[in-house]
Amino acid sequence: MKIKVIVTLKNGVLDPQGKAIQQTLNGMGHNNVNEIRQGKYFEVEINEKDEKKAKLKVEEMCKQLLANLVIEDYKIV
Amino acid sequence: MKIKVIVTLKNGVLDPQGKAIQQTLNGMGHNNVNEIRQGKYFEVEINEKDEKKAKLKVEEMCKQLLANLVIEDYKIV
Numbered sequence: 809m810k811i812k813v814i815v816t817l818k819n820g821v822l823d824p825q826g827k828a829i830q831q832t833l834n835g836m837g838h839n840n841v842n843e844i845r846q847g848k849y850f851e852v853e854i855n856e857k858d859e860k861k862a863k864l865k866v867e868e869m870c871k872q873l874l875a876n877l878v879i880e881d882y883k884i885v
Numbered sequence: 886m887k888i889k890v891i892v893t894l895k896n897g898v899l900d901p902q903g904k905a906i907q908q909t910l911n912g913m914g915h916n917n918v919n920e921i922r923q924g925k926y927f928e929v930e931i932n933e934k935d936e937k938k939a940k941l942k943v944e945e946m947c948k949q950l951l952a953n954l955v956i957e958d959y960k961i962v
Contacts, residue, residue, distance in 0.1 A: 814891075814926050829927075833946055840932040840942070847926035849891050850906075855917040865917065869910055 809854055811866040814883045815875045816847035850874055886931055888943045891960045892952045893924035927951055 817823050823845050830844040852869065856862040863884050870882040894900050900922050907921040929946065933939040940961050947959040 816926065816928070826927075829950070832950060836949060838942065838946060841929060841946075842932055843928075843930040845928045847928070849893065849924035849926040850903075851893070851920075851922045851924070852918060853920040855919055865915065869915060869918070872913060873906070873909060 809856055809859060809862045811852045811854060811862050812885045813850040813852065813866060813870060813874060814847055814885055815850070815870070815880050816883070817845060818879055818881055821879045847880075848874075886933055886936060886939045888929045888931060888939050889962045890927040890929065890943060890947060890951060891924055891962055892927070892947070892957050893960070894922060895956055895958055898956045924957075925951075 826844040826846045829846065830841055833841045833844070852866050854862050854865060856865060866884055867882075870884070871877065875882040903921040903923045906923065907918055910918045910921070929943050931939050931942060933942060943961055944959075947961075948954065952959040
């Protein structure tokens with residue numbers, strides 16, 4: 809079963825990478841872009857048929873490794 | 886309006902970063918993880934009220950900058 813996770817920076821945490829992309833887009837003529845924030849996306853292929861159990865396992869992985877909970881939030885989608 | 890984009894590696898393109906995460910998870914005891922593929926996630930805050938137009942603009946940005954279409958696919962969500 810494939811579980812998808814999105815990890816984003818918490819609100820208020822500076823995102824210099826996103827800022828750089830935004831400035832590049834502005835420079836390319838996309839002047840209507842006000843802000844870009846970049847996050848990470850993971851597809852976890854897990855050997856578990858029960859969706860609820862699989863999501864619980866992936867949530868554990870997020871807490872342990874995939875997300876830094878001090879500055880990041882995760883969302884299982 | 887905020888438009889969300891997921892950029893993933895195309896099928897068949899090697900993902901050494903995902904592989905490293907998978908091996909780390911296996912080493913931490915998550916033996917049921919078969920594969921991890923990592924992608925990118927963007928939240929684009931665009932000054933455009935019409936959702937259809939905003940998505941078209943963001944699609945253009947994906948093609949120009951956010952995704953490398955040789956090895957990556959994008960999905961506007």
